[in-house]
Amino acid sequence: MKKKIILDVDPGYDDAFAILLAGKHKSIDLQGITVVAGNQSLERTLKNTLDICSNFNIDTKIAAGMSGPLLREKIISKNNNCDLGIRRDLTKEDIIKIENIHGVNHIINTLHNSKEKMTIVGTGPLTNIAMAVKLYPEITKKIEKLVIMGGSIGRGNITPKAEFNIFADPESAHILFNSEIDIVMIGLHVTEKIIITEEVFKKIKSIDTNLSRKLYNMMIYDRENSGIENRKLHDPATIAYLIHKDIFQMEKMNMEIILEKGNRYGQTKVYKEIDKDQKQINVAMDINVEEFWNILYKLLRLEN
Helix, strand or coil: CCEEEEEEECCCHHHHHHHHHHHHCCCEEEEEEEECCCCCCHHHHHHHHHHHHHHCCCCCCEEECCCCCCCCCCCCCCCCCCCCCCCCCCCHHHHHHECCCCHHHHHHHHHHHCCCCEEEEECCCCHHHHHHHHHCHHHHHHEEEEEEECCCCCCCCCCCCCCHHHHCCHHHHHHHHCCCCCEEEECHHHHCCCECCHHHHHHHHHHCCHHHHHHHHHHHHHHHHHCCCCCECCCCHHHHHHHCHHHEEEEEEEEEECCCCCCCCCCEEEECCCCCCCCCEEEEEEECHHHHHHHHHHHHHHCC
16 A cells, blocks of 8 residues: 655755655655755745656645744755756746645645544655644644654764754744654764765666656766765665654654754764653664665666
């Protein structure tokens, strides 16, 4: 049975891989994409989402959400190359895909109208999802789980302690981590192991289907224009978890989002002693990287 999901993104290079897997894999029923500011401004992340969906022929509703965090000042990633080499003018088809409602309302309405529970996947700051939960707390009963790429149980990538997606809106993360929602956190300490090596380039090129060629061209463009070799691929780990969760090693942990301003702001603090009376987060501790790539390779072979 297909897993119904809402995908909340801020594209971003690695978001493109997450959108590809969510939109094309036979086990996923994509019920729409909501867009948030993060890697770039909301206007830019919305346009990137439209470009990605057009490039990979993904047909789903797209809704623009929050243009900034709940409380803190807005920050934009300085390190993410958001020029994917697939930019084009806005088309009539794009306009049809864009929902006339706010992304937060898309989440609320989709969950409210669903007869069954759904999974939400977040690959950017968690503002859209937290706002939906604050406005309509009852929707938590319709959320099977929330799978996020964010946080770290080791070092950060925006500060020594904090990972970017959580740091960009810690207050939203705090709301969700303290809600009734079952949360799966796939953090930086795991996703940094997913590296686009030269072997991966060669493998994707060798598959030689229509979809693999589109992906390969995007990857080549990024490498030539960003100058980044061996780019790390964070966000698609969330969709890989839904497709084949056994490739991850998971542990339940008590966790706190640090909201105190200072050098720990936005940290996902783990408590070594497990208190079973407190909420536990399902935290990915390791990933079988070879099997991750096999999920993508298999999809590329089947899609022409």
